Amino acid sequence: MSLGSSDGPAIETHGIRRVFESRKGFLFREKTRTEALKGVDLTVERGSIFGLLGPNGAGKTTLTKILSTLLLPTDGTALVLGHDVTKETDWLRPRMGLVLGGERGLYNRISGRDNLRYFADLYGVPTSEREARIGELLERVGLTGAGDRRVEEYSRGMKQKLHIARGILHRPQILFLDEPTIGLDPKSARETRKLIRSLVADGVTIFLTTHYMFEAEELCPKLAILSKGRIVARDTVDALRSLVGGDRTIELEAYGFEDREVESLRALPGVSKIVTEEFGPMTRLTLRIRTYETTADQVRAALPGQPELGVRERRTSLEDVYLDLVDEEVA
Amino acid sequence: MSDAAPAFAYSRHRSTYTSLRLSFLLFMADPQWLIPSMIAPVIFGLVSFELFRGYGSYYLTYAILGAGMMSMWGQTLYGSGWATGQDREFGTLEPTIQAPTPYLFVVLGRVIWNVVSGLIGGAIVYLVVVAIAGGPPALPNPVAFVVLFVFVMLTLAAVGVVFAAFYVYTRYAGFIQNIGEFAFYVGTGCMFPVVLLPFWTNPVALFFPPTWALDALRYASIPGYVGFSWGFWPDVVGAIATTSIYLVLAGSLFHRVERHVLESGSLDQY
Numbered sequence: 001m002s003l004g005s006s007d008g009p010a011i012e013t014h015g016i017r018r019v020f021e022s023r024k025g026f027l028f029r030e031k032t033r034t035e036a037l038k039g040v041d042l043t044v045e046r047g048s049i050f051g052l053l054g055p056n057g058a059g060k061t062t063l064t065k066i067l068s069t070l071l072l073p074t075d076g077t078a079l080v081l082g083h084d085v086t087k088e089t090d091w092l093r094p095r096m097g098l099v100l101g102g103e104r105g106l107y108n109r110i111s112g113r114d115n116l117r118y119f120a121d122l123y124g125v126p127t128s129e130r131e132a133r134i135g136e137l138l139e140r141v142g143l144t145g146a147g148d149r150r151v152e153e154y155s156r157g158m159k160q161k162l163h164i165a166r167g168i169l170h171r172p173q174i175l176f177l178d179e180p181t182i183g184l185d186p187k188s189a190r191e192t193r194k195l196i197r198s199l200v201a202d203g204v205t206i207f208l209t210t211h212y213m214f215e216a217e218e219l220c221p222k223l224a225i226l227s228k229g230r231i232v233a234r235d236t237v238d239a240l241r242s243l244v245g246g247d248r249t250i251e252l253e254a255y256g257f258e259d260r261e262v263e264s265l266r267a268l269p270g271v272s273k274i275v276t277e278e279f280g281p282m283t284r285l286t287l288r289i290r291t292y293e294t295t296a297d298q299v300r301a302a303l304p305g306q307p308e309l310g311v312r313e314r315r316t317s318l319e320d321v322y323l324d325l326v327d328e329e330v331a
Numbered sequence: 332m333s334d335a336a337p338a339f340a341y342s343r344h345r346s347t348y349t350s351l352r353l354s355f356l357l358f359m360a361d362p363q364w365l366i367p368s369m370i371a372p373v374i375f376g377l378v379s380f381e382l383f384r385g386y387g388s389y390y391l392t393y394a395i396l397g398a399g400m401m402s403m404w405g406q407t408l409y410g411s412g413w414a415t416g417q418d419r420e421f422g423t424l425e426p427t428i429q430a431p432t433p434y435l436f437v438v439l440g441r442v443i444w445n446v447v448s449g450l451i452g453g454a455i456v457y458l459v460v461v462a463i464a465g466g467p468p469a470l471p472n473p474v475a476f477v478v479l480f481v482f483v484m485l486t487l488a489a490v491g492v493v494f495a496a497f498y499v500y501t502r503y504a505g506f507i508q509n510i511g512e513f514a515f516y517v518g519t520g521c522m523f524p525v526v527l528l529p530f531w532t533n534p535v536a537l538f539f540p541p542t543w544a545l546d547a548l549r550y551a552s553i554p555g556y557v558g559f560s561w562g563f564w565p566d567v568v569g570a571i572a573t574t575s576i577y578l579v580l581a582g583s584l585f586h587r588v589e590r591h592v593l594e595s596g597s598l599d600q601y
Contacts, residue, residue, distance in 0.1 A: 020596055065596075070429055072593045093431040094337035104422025107353070109360035114353075121349030122430040122437070124341035150360070166426065171338035 008082045010174055010205040011044035011067060016076035018062050018229075036062040038229040039076065044222075049196065049206040051220030053213070053322055058226045060209040061100075061178055067207065068098040068176045081174060094123065097172035099163045101179055108152040112143060112162050115151060116169060123170035137165040142191060156183040164192065174205040181215060193219055213319040223318075227326045240321045246272050246290035249320055250299055253284050253310035257303075264302045269293040275324070288316060288324075337431075346432035350440025354414065358448070367410075372402040372452040376459030389553045391468035393523075395460050396548065399480070400521035402452035407445045407484055409508065411491025414441040415498035416505050419601045424499070428589065428598060435585040438495045442488045449484055471554055479548040486540035486570055489577040496584040500591060502600045520545045525559045533559055540577055543570035 018037040024030050036059045044050040054060045065071035067080055069089045078085045083092050107115050116134045125133055138147045141161040151159065160183055167175055180196065181189040196219060200206060210216050216223050217237055224234035233240055241247040252265075257276075262285065266274060270291040277284045287299070296313045303309055358364050379398030383390040415438060418424040428434055461467050470476050497504040518532055519525070519541040525533060536542040536559070546558040547566035558566065592598045 018596075062596075068429060070425055070593065070598060071596050072590075090431065093429060094339065094341065098426065098429055100425065102422070105426055107357065107421060107423060110353075110356045114356055118349050118353050119426065119430065122341060122346050122427065122432045124339040124345065124431070126339065173337075 007046075009043045009079075010046040010048075011042060011050070011078070011080055011207060013040055013042045013063075013067075013078040014076055016040040016042075016063065016066060016078055017074045018059070018066060018071070019074045036229055037066075037073070040226070040229075040231055042224060042231065042234065044205065044207060046205050047200065047203055048222065049200055049208055049220050051216040051223035052207065052209045052226055053211075053216055053223060053318075054209070054226035055326055059229045060226055063226070064098075064100075064176050064178050064207065064209055068096055069093060070098070094170065095173045097167035097170065097175040099167035099175070099177045099180055101160050101163050101177075101182060103156065103159060106151045106159060106162060106166075109150060111148050112151055112154065112158075112165075113138070113147040115162065116166060119166050120169050125170060133169065134165075137169060140195060141165045142188070157185055157188045160184055161188070161192070164195065168199065168204075172204065174207065175199060177206060177208045179210060180208065181210070181212065189215075213317060213322055217318040225322055225325050232325045233321075237318055237321070240318070240325075241316045242290070243321070243325075246270065246288040247316045248289040248292070249314055249316045250287045250289060250294075250296055251284060251310075251312045251314075252287070252299065252303070252306075253282055253312075254303075254306045254308060255281055256283050257285060257306075261303055261305065265299065268298060268302060273324075286320070288320075341431045343432065343436045346436045347440040347443070350437040351444050352440075354441050354444035357417075358444070367402075367405050368448050368452055369455065371405070372398070372455035373459050375399075375401045376456040377463070379456070380460050380463050389469065391460060391464050392470065392552050395457055395468060396545070396552070397521075397523065398456040398460065399453040400483070400545065401516075402456055403449035403484055403487060404516055404521055406449035406452050407442075407487040407491055409491075409494075410445040410448070411438070411442045411488065412494030412498050412504060412508055414438075414445070415495040416502075419498065419502055422599065422601070425598050428499075428592075433585065434499065434589065435492075435582060438492055438585070441495070442491050445491065446484050446488050449487070450481065453480060453484075470552055472551060475551045476548070479544070479551050482570065483541060483544040483548055486544040486574050489540055489574045489581070492581040493577055493584060496581060496588045499585070500588045501597070515539070518542075520559075524549060524556075526557065537569070538573065540570050540573040543567075543573060 016037050017035065017039055020034045020036055022032050024032070040063060052060050052063065062071065066073050066078055067085060069085050069092055072086055080092055081095060085092060113134055116137065117130065120130045120134065138144050141164055143158060143161050143165070146154065146158060151162065154162065160180070164180060177196070181192050184192060193215060196206060208220065222236055224231050233243055235243070238247065262274060265271060265285065265287060270289045270293040271287050272290050273288040275286040296311050300309060300311055375398035379394040383394040383397065386393055418427060427437055494508060497507065517528070518536050519539045520536065521541065525536045525542055525546065543566045547563055547570060549556045550558055550563040550566060
């Protein structure tokens, strides 16, 4: 057993790399190597929700599986609750929960309740507590009336809820949630987010991967953005906003902008970045603004030759941050 | 919340029990299982009776043993490996491996269910053959017959546990098992005694616990039987020894295989 202490970080990784090798072709002679993670350093505090954002193929699930002891890293070290995920699985597994979600991962021909009974027994939930615990969880995830129905009759959202119930059956100290609200209707997704918040209130550390920016913004005090196997940013949402050039965004739309117009916008106080996008005949300029020195009216005034200019001012969203950072990484 | 102790502590025997219970529930939930477990033994019994008719005064015993082994083979040995293959297919292998219970104890539960289901198949074969023949076979020692029948089942189960490890190792285990199934089935003397096979196959057969156990069963059930071994007790000792080796091998294999799949990242492939 390592010297992990109960007041250290919940997760600490140093230089995690993961290379997948696969073989294909005639007699599997063609070998391909994919580097899914290229040296991930991460620290997650205890008792919080940490969000990991990233596009498809960024390595989110790979990192989740390494941290939850389902995959070994090629290089680097990862400590969860102060214990090495590669060597101390016996210590870690009873203390961690994992929700991979999706259509698979459940026994479809038996009831949701029997699925939970099976996993409760594997985790050693005492028989005397088991039924009460399952009943409590089915109610908590909103499946009380469906517990005795076969899982094959469940909608995708119901299966997702069952996955979550299974993940927390054994009262884990840390819970890994891989896209927990994917496939859920808005009401169920909101209930799931409420459930996630309530788990944190119970003292559970949550490591969450998601595609939904508003979900990360709503749930995660701190987050990291993973792109092509690398962490491209990690901090609070506010700090990430300043990282991409400010917490205010002004979007301008018109039938094209001249270079001198763009330069005049760039000269306005507080404008840190201008992103240009073309869509059909229209051009959109997105201005990141650091301070309140420049208002939408001032921007309009800087473009006197654009009478049909569309102007929209809003707070820089996490989605803006995400797209900026991932685009930079791709570039 | 302190991380000093988990909320619950798993128990190996409870994990085995719940795995056995799950196997039963999955069996009951899927009507296709009626074919190998209930219908196939009837067909095996009929075929075997015709095959061995006129094969000496103990043809009924040969018929029961041949058909019984055919039935138990599928149920116990093949079923044990296949249950793990099913976990791969369902995507339940990952959460099961991620649970604190060593997967070997989950597999044991599946194997126990397959032993029970194989015994049911064996009993059906017995009843079918007895019904066609109009009476039970002449058994010198019926108690020894039953005990050794169960013993054969346990040796098959031990091989089944090792097969299950290969299903964890690779998604192609089913393919490999299907290729080797018939050779293994004939080589271990399931349908007819190993001595009827070419001599060079005998040493290979010695590596398989069912070969020894089946030979012991034939020694105990068929007076005058001349098997491949040196008699009843050497067969029993050989069966116990090879079964023990398989169980020790399985314990070691599961540990190594889990390490391998965590390294290769192939746990979610199906």
